[in-house]
Amino acid sequence: MAGLQPGGYGINGQGVKVLALLGSPKKGGNTERLLDEVLRGAKSEGADIEKIWVHAKDIQPCGEIFDCIETGICPINDDMVDIYEKLKETDILIVATPVMTLGIPAKLKALMDRCQTFWAKKYILKDSFISPGKKKRRKGLFLSIAGLNWSKVFMGATQTVTAFFDIVDVEFTANLLYNNMDQLKKIENHPTAMRDAYEKGVELVRMVKATG
Numbered sequence: 001m002a003g004l005q006p007g008g009y010g011i012n013g014q015g016v017k018v019l020a021l022l023g024s025p026k027k028g029g030n031t032e033r034l035l036d037e038v039l040r041g042a043k044s045e046g047a048d049i050e051k052i053w054v055h056a057k058d059i060q061p062c063g064e065i066f067d068c069i070e071t072g073i074c075p076i077n078d079d080m081v082d083i084y085e086k087l088k089e090t091d092i093l094i095v096a097t098p099v100m101t102l103g104i105p106a107k108l109k110a111l112m113d114r115c116q117t118f119w120a121k122k123y124i125l126k127d128s129f130i131s132p133g134k135k136k137r138r139k140g141l142f143l144s145i146a147g148l149n150w151s152k153v154f155m156g157a158t159q160t161v162t163a164f165f166d167i168v169d170v171e172f173t174a175n176l177l178y179n180n181m182d183q184l185k186k187i188e189n190h191p192t193a194m195r196d197a198y199e200k201g202v203e204l205v206r207m208v209k210a211t212g
């Protein structure tokens with residue numbers, strides 16, 4: 001199509017899809033404000049943006065029904081039906097979450113657990129849900145905020161997100177991790193976070209465009 005690069009992306013970035021999963025139950029909190037900076041950067045490169053406030057979605061926990069192991073399909077009928085499609089279509093996947101009890105909020109964890117259906121498809125049924133061409137373009141960003149001033153505070157969440165990105169066939173490309181928020185209070189009080197976030201949004205879209 002005229003004006004498109006080999007990968008189907010417009011020279012201004014049209015067609016690069018960004019899906020952001022906001023894990024914080026709090027709208028307008030530190031996590032969302034930082035995420036919005038990443039998205040502003042990505043939008044400046046022409047990407048198509050979608051942000052899902054996971055807390056507001058109807059997402060039941062995995063019930064270990066195990067239909068997915070036979071069929072690759074989860075029988076639970078809730079908002080995951082749409083979210084599965086969006087996870088398959090995106091080029092850039094952002095997980096943005098506060099640390100909770102050294103892990104991630106329960107609703108976001110439920111979303112990730114429900115992606116066992118992708119795991120089953122990939123590792124049991126040996127059936128790819130993403131074309132090989134698309135797979136190499138998919139980039140993942142983990143953005144997280146924590147209250148404590150402790151260097152290991154993101155370890156649990158990072159492990160979970162690493163597994164999740166592997167399951168949904170996204171390359172774990174970058175981290176934006178900011179702790180000590182109990183002292184800082186507002187993410188805007190951090191000397192570089194907002195600028196780093198904007199620049200990361202720009203960089204990720206450029207990386208996808210460069211894959212052609």
Ligand SMILES: Cc1cc2nc3c(=O)[nH]c(=O)nc-3n(C[C@H](O)[C@H](O)[C@H](O)COP(=O)(O)O)c2cc1C
Nearest residue numbers: 024026029030031098099100101102146147148181
């Ligand atoms: C239920 C709950 C559990 C939390 N657990 C931790 C924790 O284990 N470690 C930590 O450093 N901060 C913890 N926090 C603090 C949050 O990570 C921190 O306040 C963050 O800035 C919240 O971001 P938000 O306002 O965008 O939701 C917890 C907060 C809540 C509400």
